[in-house]
């Protein structure tokens with residue numbers, strides 16, 4: 001209880017002012033950002049083996065990295081490198097405070113694990129005020145309720161569980177969850193029963209969910225705001241939710257490697273970057289910065305986490321910087337478009353939906369799987385392609401993997417095929433390749 005109280009006092013002290021950060025004058029926002037860049041780089045030089053060695057070897061003086069622009073002087077870091085030697089990116093200054101280790105699902109390539117330290121996790125609650133400001137204004141102001149449609153063990157559920165165990169969560173909003181694996185009818189009933197102001201889920205799920213709703217009797221209740229994360233939603237999907245159903249659409253862009261990257265504001269025109277929490281650079285294949293309006297690879301430096309410290313890290317997403325500022329008045333830099341992880345849905349002949357994250361749940365826990373892809377060959381037959389670092393381990397786990405996949409893809413014929421590489425398609429890694437002609441045809445809507 002004392003520990004919970006201490007955690008809550010810490011959060012409460014940081015809550016004040018968060019809503020205003022994104023409206024600060026540019027110079028003040030940049031000063032805040034650059035102070036965090038200096039702190040992070042000096043921490044890395046003193047406490048993180050990879051950077052301690054790098055700076056010594058390359059004769060880089062950490063004190064010379066003084067602004068976000070100077071981060072470009074550091075080499076790029078790949079997921080493969082983090083995957084291979086995660087311990088080299090861990091700060092030795094975490095002490096005994098509890099930490100939280102989160103793993104990616106490998107939807108942008110190699111799966112990685114990232115440790116978040118206690119102080120930055122608690123601060124993240126306060127930073128959430130910035131996104132809650134947009135939600136609150138669209139949900140009618142003041143307190144509002146949220147229903148989250150996620151999977152058991154999702155990153156957001158694990159973070160919430162961490163908070164619930166360690167803080168009293170000042171200002172905590174009424175919040176409930178339902179599993180994304182539930183039948184659609186059960187999810188509709190939960191929304192009708194709980195009447196949440198905001199529904200949050202994965203982009204791919206929400207888009208399919210609302211396409212399905214069009215074909216059904218209208219629900220007795222719909223939320224005011226639909227908020228999505230984990231990948232992009234098509235313009236057609238957003239338009240369907242906004243124009244056909246008349247609901248507001250928000251989104252948060254986050255990653256296991258940086259809990260807060262950017263968010264869509266009330267104007268829905270673009271994603272405001274949390275510049276003082278995470279530096280975002282957009283690069284072309286040669287490593288040069290791309291101009292606004294041109295798509296580039298997202299390279300991040302997490303400026304708050306003192307667990308796994310990542311500078312100039314290739315996140316695996318593509319994004320485009322906006323050419324104009326946003327009408328909402330926030331001064332932070334804006335991404336016009338985030339071509340995030342491609343999170344596709346497989347439709348089974350029974351009409352059941354299977355998401356990338358659900359496939360990942362079947363595969364997770366096998367560290368020898370360094371890449372994977374689920375290919376739908378016919379309406380009911382699938383092939384899981386696996387790049388394995390240990391072939392013997394894959395053979396030993398084959399039956400267990402098949403059983404886990406069968407429980408997510410009921411009635412499907414399944415095969416596991418070991419491959420040397422999984423090629424990109426149109427420059428992107430696609431964890432799920434559904435049939436070109438989907439099993440269920442959705443009605444079309446103008447974008």
Ligand SMILES: [Zn+2]
Pocket residue numbers: 265266267268269270272326327328329330
């Ligand atoms: Zn805005």
